[in-house]
Amino acid sequence: xxxxxxxxxxxxxxxxxxxxxxxATVFCNELLREKRGxxxxxxxxxxxxxxxxxxxxxxxxxxxxxxxxxxxxEEADITSYNITSSMQVSSISYYxxxxxxxxxxxxxxxxxIYMINQKYPDEWRAxxxxxxxxxxxxxxxxxxDAIPDEYKFKCYFELYEYHNNWNRLMxxxxxxxxxxxxxADNVSFLKGSEISLEKxxxxxxxxxxxxxxxxxxxxxxxxxxxxxKKIAQAAAEAGAEMLLFSAPCPNAGMTxxxxxxxxxxxxxxxxxxxxxxxxxxxRNQMNFDYSRDMTDATHCNSTGAKKTSxxxxxxxxxxxxxxxxxxxADLAELWDSQIILLDxxxxxxIYRPWTGGAVSK
Amino acid sequence: MQFNSLQYIAFFTAVTILYYxxxxxxxxxxxxxxxxxxxxFMQWNVKYAILILISTSITFSASLAVDYFKLRNKKxxxxxxxxxxxxxxxxxLFFFKYYGFFTxxxxxxxxxxxxxxSLPIIHVLLPVGISFYTFQALGYTIDVYRGDTExxxxxxxxxxxxxxxxxxxxxxxxxxxxxxxxxxxxxxxxYTNLQQGIFAIFWGLFKKMVIADRAGVIVSAVYDSxxxxxxxxxxxxxxxxxxxxxxxxxxxSDIAFGSAKILxxxxxxxxxxxxxxxxxxxFWRNWHITLSTWFRDYIYIPLGGNRKxxxxxxxxxxIVFFVSGLWHGAGVCFIVWGLLNGIYQVIGDISKPVREKVxxxxxxxxxxxxxxxxxxxxxxxxxxxxxxxxRAETVSQAWKMLGGMFVFPTxxxxxxxxLSAGLSASExxxxxxxxxxxxxxxxxxxxxxxxxxxxVRQPVLFRYGILTALYIAVIVFGIYGSQYNPxxxxxxxx
Numbered sequence: 001x002x003x004x005x006x007x008x009x010x011x012x013x014x015x016x017x018x019x020x021x022x023x024a025t026v027f028c029n030e031l032l033r034e035k036r037g038x039x040x041x042x043x044x045x046x047x048x049x050x051x052x053x054x055x056x057x058x059x060x061x062x063x064x065x066x067x068x069x070x071x072x073x074e075e076a077d078i079t080s081y082n083i084t085s086s087m088q089v090s091s092i093s094y095y096x097x098x099x100x101x102x103x104x105x106x107x108x109x110x111x112x113i114y115m116i117n118q119k120y121p122d123e124w125r126a127x128x129x130x131x132x133x134x135x136x137x138x139x140x141x142x143x144x145d146a147i148p149d150e151y152k153f154k155c156y157f158e159l160y161e162y163h164n165n166w167n168r169l170m171x172x173x174x175x176x177x178x179x180x181x182x183x184a185d186n187v188s189f190l191k192g193s194e195i196s197l198e199k200x201x202x203x204x205x206x207x208x209x210x211x212x213x214x215x216x217x218x219x220x221x222x223x224x225x226x227x228x229k230k231i232a233q234a235a236a237e238a239g240a241e242m243l244l245f246s247a248p249c250p251n252a253g254m255t256x257x258x259x260x261x262x263x264x265x266x267x268x269x270x271x272x273x274x275x276x277x278x279x280x281x282x283r284n285q286m287n288f289d290y291s292r293d294m295t296d297a298t299h300c301n302s303t304g305a306k307k308t309s310x311x312x313x314x315x316x317x318x319x320x321x322x323x324x325x326x327x328x329a330d331l332a333e334l335w336d337s338q339i340i341l342l343d344x345x346x347x348x349x350i351y352r353p354w355t356g357g358a359v360s361k
Numbered sequence: 362m363q364f365n366s367l368q369y370i371a372f373f374t375a376v377t378i379l380y381y382x383x384x385x386x387x388x389x390x391x392x393x394x395x396x397x398x399x400x401x402f403m404q405w406n407v408k409y410a411i412l413i414l415i416s417t418s419i420t421f422s423a424s425l426a427v428d429y430f431k432l433r434n435k436k437x438x439x440x441x442x443x444x445x446x447x448x449x450x451x452x453x454l455f456f457f458k459y460y461g462f463f464t465x466x467x468x469x470x471x472x473x474x475x476x477x478x479s480l481p482i483i484h485v486l487l488p489v490g491i492s493f494y495t496f497q498a499l500g501y502t503i504d505v506y507r508g509d510t511e512x513x514x515x516x517x518x519x520x521x522x523x524x525x526x527x528x529x530x531x532x533x534x535x536x537x538x539x540x541x542x543x544x545x546x547x548x549x550x551x552y553t554n555l556q557q558g559i560f561a562i563f564w565g566l567f568k569k570m571v572i573a574d575r576a577g578v579i580v581s582a583v584y585d586s587x588x589x590x591x592x593x594x595x596x597x598x599x600x601x602x603x604x605x606x607x608x609x610x611x612x613x614s615d616i617a618f619g620s621a622k623i624l625x626x627x628x629x630x631x632x633x634x635x636x637x638x639x640x641x642x643x644f645w646r647n648w649h650i651t652l653s654t655w656f657r658d659y660i661y662i663p664l665g666g667n668r669k670x671x672x673x674x675x676x677x678x679x680i681v682f683f684v685s686g687l688w689h690g691a692g693v694c695f696i697v698w699g700l701l702n703g704i705y706q707v708i709g710d711i712s713k714p715v716r717e718k719v720x721x722x723x724x725x726x727x728x729x730x731x732x733x734x735x736x737x738x739x740x741x742x743x744x745x746x747x748x749x750x751x752r753a754e755t756v757s758q759a760w761k762m763l764g765g766m767f768v769f770p771t772x773x774x775x776x777x778x779x780l781s782a783g784l785s786a787s788e789x790x791x792x793x794x795x796x797x798x799x800x801x802x803x804x805x806x807x808x809x810x811x812x813x814x815x816x817v818r819q820p821v822l823f824r825y826g827i828l829t830a831l832y833i834a835v836i837v838f839g840i841y842g843s844q845y846n847p848x849x850x851x852x853x854x855x
Contacts, residue, residue, distance in 0.1 A: 009552050017559065020829050028837055160842050167787040 023181075029131065029158050031177035032165040037194040038064065038086040039132045040096065043185030045081060045192065046103055046134075052331055053104040054322045055080035056240075058093040058231065059112030061194070065299040066247035068309040069191035070342045073335045075313035078322050082192030085129040087121040090227035092129050095142035097231055099133060101238050108320055109235040110243040110277075110312075111228065113258045114298065119220045123151045130155040189338035195346060198301035205250045205290040205297055207283060212257035225265055232271045241320065242266075245277035247308055250290050250297055252280040277315050279308055286311045302346045362404035364616040365569055365841075372401065376526075377623055385547040391521050394624075398526035402490075409488045412453070417523045419449050420498040421516060424505040428512035443506045447499055454495050458487055462691030490530035492688055496655055498523050501537040503659055510537040518544050527620040531613045533631045533651040540626070548625025553817050556824065561619030561813040563831040569612035570839030572795045575788065576601040576608070578840075582782040584752050587761070592768035594778060599745050599766065602752050604796055607636065610649070619813070630811060634803035636744070639727075639736040641705040644744055652688070656681045675710070679703040689751070694759060698750040705743055791838050 038061060055078060057063050069080040083100045085092060093111065121129060126147050133139040143155045154160050179185060215221045235242045244263055246255035259276045266274050282288075286307045293304030300308055316322070326332045362368045376397045383389050403410045423446030430438035455463075471477070501522065504510040513519040522541050528534075583590050583598035590598075614631035621628045629651050638644040645653050661681045667674040679700065686699020719725075725732045746763065753759035772778075780786060806812045816824060 006550075006552065010550055010555060013552055013555065016825070017828070020825060021832060024829050024833050025836065028833060032837065159836050163837050163839070163842060166837050167785065 025157075025159065026135065027177055027181050029162070030180040031169065031173055032162045033131055033158060034162065034165065035173070035176060036086075036128065037190070039128050040083055040085060040192045041185070041188070042099065042132060042134050043180055043183070044188040044190075045083070045100065047185045047187045048081065048104070049331060050103050051105045052325070052328070053079050053081045054106055054325070055108045055110060055316060056097065056100055056104070056106045057082045057084065057110045057112065057192075058088070058097060059084055060088040060115050061086050062114035062247050062249070062298050063088075063112045064192055064194050065196060065295075066305050066308050067312060068193050068195065068305050068342065070189055070335070070338045071306050071309035072313040072316070074339045075310045076317040077324075077326055077332075078313060078316050079325055079331075079335065080191070084192055085121075085125070085132060087115065087118070087125040088129060089115050089118050089121055089146070090224040090231070091146035092121065092142065094227045094230045094234070095133070095138055095146060096129075097234055098138050099136070101234065105238060106240050107322055108243055108316065109231065109238075109240045110245050111231055113244055113246055113255070113262055114249065116224050116258050116262065117215065117217050117220050119223050120146075120148050123154070126151045127154055127158060127161060131158050187334065187338075189341040189345070191338075193305070195305060196295045196299060196301045197346065198295055199303050199346075200292050201295045201301045201304075203291070203294055203296050205294045207252060207280070207290050208250050210251065210253040212253045215258075215261070221261075225262070228262060228266065229269050229271070232266055232269075232274070236271070241273060241275070242271065243275050243277060245312070246279060248279050248283070248288060248290070248294065248300060248304065250294070252278075255280055275319055277312065279311055282311045362401055364613060364620075365566055368404070372397075373620055373623075380624055381548075381550050388515065388517055390548075391544050392517050394526075395517055395521045395524065398521065398524040398529060401526040402524060402529060405489050412457070412488050412491070413494055413524055414520075416450060416453060416495060416498055417520045420446055420502050420523070421513070421519050424502045424512050424519075425514070427502065427506050431506070431508075439506060443502060446502045450495050450499055454491060457491055459687075459691045493532045493534055494523050494529060496652070496688075497534050500534065500655060500659060501541075504537045510541065513537075513541060525621075525626075527617040527624075527626075528628055531610070531617075532649075533614055533617065533629045534655050535629060535651070539629060543626050546625070551625065554622050554625060557813045557817045558619040558621075558623035560816045560824075560828065560831075561615045561622060563828060563835065564812060565612040565615030565619065566835045566839070567612075567795070567831050568608035568615065568799065570835050570841060572792065572799060573605045573608035573612060574840035575784065575792045575795070575838075576605040578783040578788075580605055580752065584754075584758075584762075587753075587758060590778075590782075592765040594782065595749075595762045595766045597779065598782070599749055599752070599762070601792075602748050603636070603741070603745050604799070606748065606751070607632070608799065615813075622813075634807040636741055636800075637737060637803050637807050638740050639733055640740055641702065641709055641743055644740055645702070645706070652685070656685060660684060675707045678706050682706070693756055694750045694753055697756060697759070698747050701747045701750060705747070795834075795838070 055069075055072070057067050057069075057080060059082075061084075064082045064084040067080075067082055069082060072078050072080050081100070081104075083093075083096045085096070088096070090111075097109065120126065130139065130143055130147065133142065143152055147155050232242050244259050244266075246259055249255050255278055259278055263274050263276050279286075279288075283290075288304065288307050293300055293307060295301050325335070362372060376394075379393060380390055383393055399410050399413075402413060423442045426442040427439045427446075430436070430442065501510065501519075505512050513522070518541070521544060522535075522537065525535075525540070580598050580602045583594050584602070587595070611632040618628045618630070631650050633647040633650065635644050635648040638647055661677055664677045664680060665673050666677060682699040682703030683696060684699070685702075686696040689695045689699070720732075727733060749763050749766075750756070750759045753762060779789070784792065802812050806815060809815070816827065819827070
């Protein structure tokens with residue numbers, strides 16, 4: 001009996017010790033990590049009411065700079081969210097989707113094919129993407145599977161890279177870390193997007209259709225295709241349809257080729273019901289001006305993002321059936337209020353979600 | 362495999378779990394610990410294991426022979442085997458540690474005398490911890506000869522005594538009569554041991570990663586390019602080195618103590634608030650205690666100690682400190698450092714009657730806090746002066762820095778010079794605060810129980826609070842990460 005009590009005491013002490021170590025590490029991670037808008041804030045995502053998001057957009061900055069979920073709501077009363085991170089490759093998209101499906105049951109999973117030629121993100125973006133994921137078996141599997149060996153350790157123990165940030169801490173870092181520690185996130189009108197505040201750009205992009213006949217990197221394509229199949233499978237299991245899409249990109253021949261090839265390979269793999277949306281093809285209909293609506297070759301400014309989002313909203317409305325979210329008055333009111341916040345943000349200020357408010361220019 | 366590495370955490374966790382799972386009988390646990398210790402040692406270099414095996418075999422066999430002849434009253438043979446064992450071990454130590462130094466010295470002498478002479482150049486890698494385990498093994502053989510310990514006939518147990526991984530690389534140098542009996546005890550997991558051990562490890566990591574490696578940035582910047590700096594920075598860098606070497610070495614001892622404690626073993630303490638000493642003699646009683654007592658018991662006392670008059674006493678002190686300097690490194694600087702500490706002690710002893718008279722005349726007494734503070738600061742100052750020789754690459758560098766140190770422009774603190782040595786203002790604040798915590802702990806626990814013993818007596822909330830604070834301090838303020846080179850423990854070199 002005495003021995004059992006002794007063993008229980010030691011076991012309890014060891015568990016408590018590791019729990020404290022874990023929580024202290026997580027807190028320090030949140031405190032010291034560089035706060036950025038170009039990766040999904042899973043805390044804000046989880047603050048959304050469960051099972052109220054109907055479309056999840058997966059992809060890189062080609063999604064989060066170009067798709068505004070609040071504008072899609074404004075246009076079509078469809079709730080959506082960007083499940084994205086900078087340079088998000090398909091393997092990371094898959095693990096992000098698995099995480100996202102824990103709280104939402106979307107009707108459509110929209111996958112942007114822009115990163116189809118890239119196997120891995122660079123080290124910094126790998127850390128950024130993995131650091132944003134909450135700790136779970138899925139995160140561990142994501143690091144094990146999708147991150148190159150040389151970055152793995154830094155993804156498990158982010159402080160290895162970030163710990164020197166202690167001498168640059170600001171008040172908002174503490175607020176942010178405490179918010180994460182106590183799971184006190186609020187919903188955000190950004191919904192995973194990061195918006196360029198430019199309204200009219202001078203990037204001198206122009207529409208350029210050059211037909212493409214082969215993939216630049218077949219090995220990367222095969223690697224990515226396996227994960228896209230996994231995404232399609234996860235979507236099917238969640239009862240969602242899969243949409244392959246591409247946001248505006250001046251090199252329209254490239255996106256057309258990628259979309260058709262992926263769709264064809266998915267069909268061959270038994271995923272028949274896959275739709276395609278190449279926003280480039282609607283450029284005239286949506287009055288998209290590549291030279292003024294894009295800040296560079298892949299990213300829209302706020303005007304371009306709104307145009308793109310409206311076009312995506314129209315496509316979704318025409319091709320899918322969604323539940324009537326207006327029936328939930330509270331939800332509709334919340335989303336409506338965020339339309340105003342989004343416009344205020346575009347018009348007036350630099351908003352950083354982790355500050356808990358807008359910072360004026 | 363360094364103590365402040367993730368490999369060590371994984372290794373130690375696995376060893377601890379397996380150690381307690383394995384049965385104690387038939388020496389299975391000892392055999393397991395021996396394998397683990399050799400594995401730990403071979404992480405530096407597989408060849409090192411051969412060397413420690415040779416040293417272990419020599420001392421083990423010689424001790425058996427010493428005991429055999431002692432029992433048969435053949436003291437001459439016993440003495441012969443003891444001498445054989447000591448000489449052979451010292452020859453190995455000499456070859457690996459001092460051959461290069463000796464070659465250099467002899468060539469310099471030959472050049473001075475204009476003699477055409479040179480020794481063959483042999484490049485040997487200094488095996489980590491060779492001075493520590495050689496002294497520990499020699500201590501055992503001498504103990505057997507003296508009858509202070511029973512001879513060990515079990516080679517596994519003896520090999521484990523020499524190579525026990527927590528203290529293998531940088532001590533503490535254990536005594537056979539302390540450690541050997543512990544290998545016969547059946548250890549069971551104890552909550553108190555676990556707490557004390559974990560705290561000691563965290564406290565050690567705090568000292569190593571937050572203080573020693575941070576102070577080391579200034580030390581390296583100034584000592585490695587001393588021509589670029591002047592007096593004030595020499596002084597600051599030397600004070601930083603005093604804390605660097607203390608925190609570095611005592612951290613290793615703490616982690617060794619903590620690791621052993623978790624496994625159920627008690628290692629000897631190596632430091633007892635050394636910088637809170639009122640004389641150099643007191644400093645040496647509290648600094649690297651296991652080495653100081655080793656020298657006392659195996660060199661100073663056999664030489665006659667203080668039993669043969671003042672002159673012999675002072676000569677013996679100087680011999681011990683000469684050997685101590687040489688033990689720390691094969692270089693003239695180390696010898697000067699050792700002799701300087703010896704001189705401090707001799708002068709201190711000679712001047713004692715005069716000082717007592719002066720103090721009595723002006724009314725100073727050890728009851729006065731201000732007088733004790735003055736003595737402590739003055740002792741620290743003397744020790745810092747000696748550290749200059751310890752850290753400098755050459756004696757001429759040490760002289761130049763010592764000479765410059767006394768020209769101390771106060772604007773060093775304000776004109777940006779201080780910030781030119783690699784640490785930003787905020788880093789300096791962290792360093793000062795951490796040293797403040799260390800000094801507070803050293804004063805608080807100077808003449809009482811150790812800090813880890815005091816820790817386990819605290820209420821549970823306080824214990825976990827302190828542990829969390831230490832952990833956060835290490836992971837946030839510790840010097841590590843991809844922008845830093847891993848910092849070895851300084852005493853590994855010895």
